[in-house]
Amino acid sequence: MNLHEYQAKELLARYGIPVPPGKVAYTADEAKAIASEYGDTVVIKAQVHTGGRGKAGGVKLAKTPEEAREKASQILGLNIKGFITKKVLVGKAVDIAKEYYAGLILDRVTQRVVLMLSKEGGIDIEEVAATRPEAIIKYPVNPATGLRAFEARELLKQAGMEGNLGKLAAMLVQLYQAYVGIDASTAEINPLVITAQGEVVAADAKIVLDDNALYRHPDLSRLREAEAEHPLEVEASNYGFAYVKLEGSVGIIGNGAGLVMYTLDLVNRSGGKPANFLDIGGGAKADIVYNAIKVVCKDPDVKGIFINIFGGITRADEVAKGVIQAMEDGILTKPVAMRVAGTAEEEAKKLLEGKLVYMYPNSIDAAKAIVDMVNGGAK
Amino acid sequence: MSILVDKNTQVLVQGITGREGAFHAEAMIKAGTQVVAGVTPGRGGQTTLGVPVYDTVKEAAAKHPLGASIIFVPAPGAADAALEAAHAGIPLVVLITEGIPTMDMVKAVAEIKALGNVRLIGGNCPGLITPGECKLGIMPASVFKRGKVGLISRSGTVTYETAKALSDAGLGISTCIGIGGDPIIGSTFKDLLPMFNNDLETAAVVVCGEIGGSDEEDAAAYVKTHMKKPVVGFIGGRSAPKGKKMGHAGAIISGNVGTPESKLAAFAEAGVPVADTIDEIVELVRAKLG
Numbered sequence: 001m002n003l004h005e006y007q008a009k010e011l012l013a014r015y016g017i018p019v020p021p022g023k024v025a026y027t028a029d030e031a032k033a034i035a036s037e038y039g040d041t042v043v044i045k046a047q048v049h050t051g052g053r054g055k056a057g058g059v060k061l062a063k064t065p066e067e068a069r070e071k072a073s074q075i076l077g078l079n080i081k082g083f084i085t086k087k088v089l090v091g092k093a094v095d096i097a098k099e100y101y102a103g104l105i106l107d108r109v110t111q112r113v114v115l116m117l118s119k120e121g122g123i124d125i126e127e128v129a130a131t132r133p134e135a136i137i138k139y140p141v142n143p144a145t146g147l148r149a150f151e152a153r154e155l156l157k158q159a160g161m162e163g164n165l166g167k168l169a170a171m172l173v174q175l176y177q178a179y180v181g182i183d184a185s186t187a188e189i190n191p192l193v194i195t196a197q198g199e200v201v202a203a204d205a206k207i208v209l210d211d212n213a214l215y216r217h218p219d220l221s222r223l224r225e226a227e228a229e230h231p232l233e234v235e236a237s238n239y240g241f242a243y244v245k246l247e248g249s250v251g252i253i254g255n256g257a258g259l260v261m262y263t264l265d266l267v268n269r270s271g272g273k274p275a276n277f278l279d280i281g282g283g284a285k286a287d288i289v290y291n292a293i294k295v296v297c298k299d300p301d302v303k304g305i306f307i308n309i310f311g312g313i314t315r316a317d318e319v320a321k322g323v324i325q326a327m328e329d330g331i332l333t334k335p336v337a338m339r340v341a342g343t344a345e346e347e348a349k350k351l352l353e354g355k356l357v358y359m360y361p362n363s364i365d366a367a368k369a370i371v372d373m374v375n376g377g378a379k
Numbered sequence: 380m381s382i383l384v385d386k387n388t389q390v391l392v393q394g395i396t397g398r399e400g401a402f403h404a405e406a407m408i409k410a411g412t413q414v415v416a417g418v419t420p421g422r423g424g425q426t427t428l429g430v431p432v433y434d435t436v437k438e439a440a441a442k443h444p445l446g447a448s449i450i451f452v453p454a455p456g457a458a459d460a461a462l463e464a465a466h467a468g469i470p471l472v473v474l475i476t477e478g479i480p481t482m483d484m485v486k487a488v489a490e491i492k493a494l495g496n497v498r499l500i501g502g503n504c505p506g507l508i509t510p511g512e513c514k515l516g517i518m519p520a521s522v523f524k525r526g527k528v529g530l531i532s533r534s535g536t537v538t539y540e541t542a543k544a545l546s547d548a549g550l551g552i553s554t555c556i557g558i559g560g561d562p563i564i565g566s567t568f569k570d571l572l573p574m575f576n577n578d579l580e581t582a583a584v585v586v587c588g589e590i591g592g593s594d595e596e597d598a599a600a601y602v603k604t605h606m607k608k609p610v611v612g613f614i615g616g617r618s619a620p621k622g623k624k625m626g627h628a629g630a631i632i633s634g635n636v637g638t639p640e641s642k643l644a645a646f647a648e649a650g651v652p653v654a655d656t657i658d659e660i661v662e663l664v665r666a667k668l669g
Contacts, residue, residue, distance in 0.1 A: 106481060108562050108592045108629070111488050130635060143486045183482055212454065212628065213480035242626040257560060257626025258534020261589060261616035262657070264625075268618035269655065277619075279626045282517070282535070310536045312519040342539070343519060364656055 001209045004047040006089045007223055008205040012189070015178040017171055019202045022091030031072030034090040036065040041093040044071050045204075048083040049225075051124075056080040061093060094203050099191035100161050101125055102172060104141075104179045106186075112140035113179060115147060115172065117159040121191035147176035163194040171200055182220060183213030232276075232295055239291045241280055248273025249374050251296040251305040251334065253289070255280050255314045263308045266363055272371030275302045283313040289322025293332050304335045304374040308363050311342030320348040324355060337370035339363045381509035381554045382529070382574040382581070383471055383498070388446040388513050391439050391469065392417045393460045396427055400451035403475075403517050404428055407449075410520035412513050415443045436460075436467040447471035449506060449515050457502060458483035461565075462490060465497040473515050474501035474565065481628075484563040491565065499565025503627070505535040505557035510546075516557065518542075526551010528664060529575035531568055532587035533560055533594070533627070537615055540657050541587060548661045550668075553581040560627030562591075568598035576606055583608055583664050586651070589615035591630045591637040599645035609667035612646045612653040613660055614639050 003011070009019040021038065024047065025031035035042045046058030053059050058080050062068035068090065078085045099121035107114040117137045120128055128135050137159040141147045152169035161168060171192070179187045186208040193203040214221040236243030242257065246264075250272045254260040257279050264274045278296060280288050296302055309319050319340065326332040337358045340348045352359060358373075360366035390407070394400035395417025405428055408414050416430050416439045423434030433439040436448065448469045452460040457476035464472045472491070479502045491499050500507060506516015510523040522539055524546035532538040538557050545552060556571055558564055568586055575581045584606075588595035595614065602610050617639040619625045621632045632638050646653050652667075654660040 106485070106562060108594075109597075111563050112485060113482075143482075143489050180482055183480055185481060210481045212478045213482065215455070216480070244623050244625065246620065246623075254536075256534065256536030257630065258532070258538070258587075258589060258615050259536035259540065261534075261619060261625050261630065262537055265615065265618045266656070274618070277623075277625055310540050312522075312536065312539050313517060342522065342543075362658070364658065 001211055001214065001224055002049045003207045003209065003223060004049070005045060005205060006047060008207040009202060011182055011207060012175070012178055012202055012205055015174045015181065017174050017178070017189075017202050018200060019205070020092045020094050022089050024087050025072060025090050026087050028069045028073035028076060031088060031090050032065045032069035035062060035068035038092050042068055042090050043093050044068060044075055045089045045091070046075050046078060046080060046085040047087045047089055048080050048085050050081045050083050053080060058085060094193050094201055095196040096193050096203070097196045098163065098194040100194070101188070101190045102175060102192045103186070103188035103190065104175060104184070107140060110140040112143060113176070115139045115141055115155065115176070117155055117161060119160050125188070125190060141176060146180065147173055149173050164198060164200060167200040171202070182207070182217060183210045184208060185210045232299055235298075236278070236295050239288070239295065241278060241288065241292060243295060244277040245299070246274050246276050248275045249301055249303040250370055251275045251299065251302040252308070253278045253280060253292050253296060253305065254308040255282065255284060255310065259308060259310055263306060263363065263367070266367035267306060267371060270367045270371040272367070272374060275299055280314070284318065286318050286321035286325060289319050290326050290331070293323065293326040297331060297333050302334055304337065304370045306366060306370045307336060307338040308366065309340045309342070311340065311344055315344040316340040316342060316348035317344040317351060320351040323357060324351060327355065335373050337366045337373070339366040381512065382571075382578050383507060383554060383556070384447060384509050384513040384515050386411070386413070386512040388515070389413050389415045389444055390513070390515060391415070391436065391443070391445045391448040391464070392451065393436065393448055393464065394451035395419055395432060396422050396425075397451055397453070401427065403451060406520070407514050410514035411511065412515065415445070436463045436469070440467040440469065445469050447473065447515055449473045449475060451475055454478040454480070458487040461487050461499060465491045465494055465499070470497060472497060472499045472565070473504070473506045474499065475504060475506055475517060476501075477503045479503070479561070481561075481563055484561065488563055488565055500556060501559040501565060503561040504559030504564070505538060507554060507556040508552070509554045510552050518555070518557070522546060523555065524551045525553075527553055527580060527582040529553050529578065529581040529584040530555040530587070531571050531584065532557050533589050533629070534587060534615060537587055537613075537657070541585060541613070541660055544657050544661050545585070545664065548665070550661070550664060553578060560629050562629040567594045569594070569601045572598060572601050572606060576608060581608065583667055584610045585613065585660055585664060586610060587613045587615070588642060589627070589630050590617070590619055590625070590632055590639055591627070593636060593641075595642040596645040599649040599651060602651055603649035610651045611660055611663045611667065612651045613657070614642050614653060
């Protein structure tokens, strides 16, 4: 789960990391009021769940409260990569002497949390990693000890990051404590600013939380914003299955993430475009299949559905019952190509006999058939 | 022969009185697995499915020569259960549980690796099976026939389909291992390939990978330098868009890491043919075995 910059800074501050004073405004007048309260130059930043805000015109400086009102009204409502800006962070501008980068990410190769440091802050770190990897120091932290101050000091020296070494090291240790404490999967300070006065400040921050650990952070899971996700993804997550909205027109329902991914690939190979990823999970009963069909049929992009089931713990006849119920209730409104194999395959086929479902013996043929149907319908 | 488990493996089930644990323990017993004990804290002294239940793994390990433990403990306690099994000296720990907090796995995997003598498989995995001898997982045993192909996979259902296709084709499975779909797992392809390399019964190995991470690239590097047996590859999620998590927490292309292009290139360089479909896996294995 992605957090907004202001939420990330609030969390980092809880762990003792200095952040510039700032408040959230939902209207231009609120932005003006915050600027007058600070009586100083402010930065107004769009709070949206995407990067590249600066380039899109979502970050502006304002010297007076009136200017703050003006700039905020320009940013509010701004469409940044498909995300509409509904709120801005109005923060005291920082007097920048140096900009650095500090980040913690999960590294699958070392199976540890890796601290990344670079003296080239304020820019896209992925770009630096791709073009000049030598400009980034990487250090896998021992999970048994956590990051210690002496390690942080050594790494800061190695990265060539100058400033108050004690304060900088403390910030890195606190960043690691925050990462573990809130169960983050990414925590970045970019830029990490050394001010003209020699202070160390997190001028911008990005935090992504580990969805698997949200259950132990009820305060953080409340920060989930329905509008940040596709409405069908929200509905699907309420039903308890994994659903990802994609760009195409073939609705996909299957059991098991691997099989669903494979089904997307088959549709793609046949010249079609999947409209979604939907995994009903292991051991799904008829009602789950029914709800899955409901979600997929609500998607106006869907022109046909491919249901691909390999029965293991999941019984194919339960899937068939869900499909039939959805037909009888008038929920299943699109043509269906279906392939079932494995546990209770014969029972499922018997149940579906005479129903308006196209059955195929293997998933390759079913993929071709549904793509032909969908593409044919579009001609 | 086979790898990791056989008919003599004595198995402990952690979480044996839970809904999932009870259901799958029974299915494992039916498939011929020697389930000899269970653990559920607070249920010590009871008997279920004809085996004694203990409060702790330590107590169970004192009474039984345990060769493996399989864990069905819910996510909040799953990593702790794996550590409990590892510290009790059980050499093979299979973690089935899905949705375990990532930091719990980072800590548990590091600690278990430091112990040095414990192999952890999973989490978020279907487990492993040596058909006809020992099922240590949640897969439908009926689709697995004994044979000469080793199978390692990051997925569940794709594994079952592949196993069924190989079994129906008369090639069969020596041992099949589902390593799990999470970003941090106990064993990766390259940890397991050497075992198949040394197993006399295994004539060829199928590696079913998917997008995300670099386990397939590591596997290809091992195959290129060490593997004496033919290997056939498969990569799921090749049409998935960047930055979207495809069901498995680990199946995500982040930046330039985890792309199908990188995995295909690595396999090509190692001389590993990659199947586009599950049917093609069978054809490629057949071609390799002549």
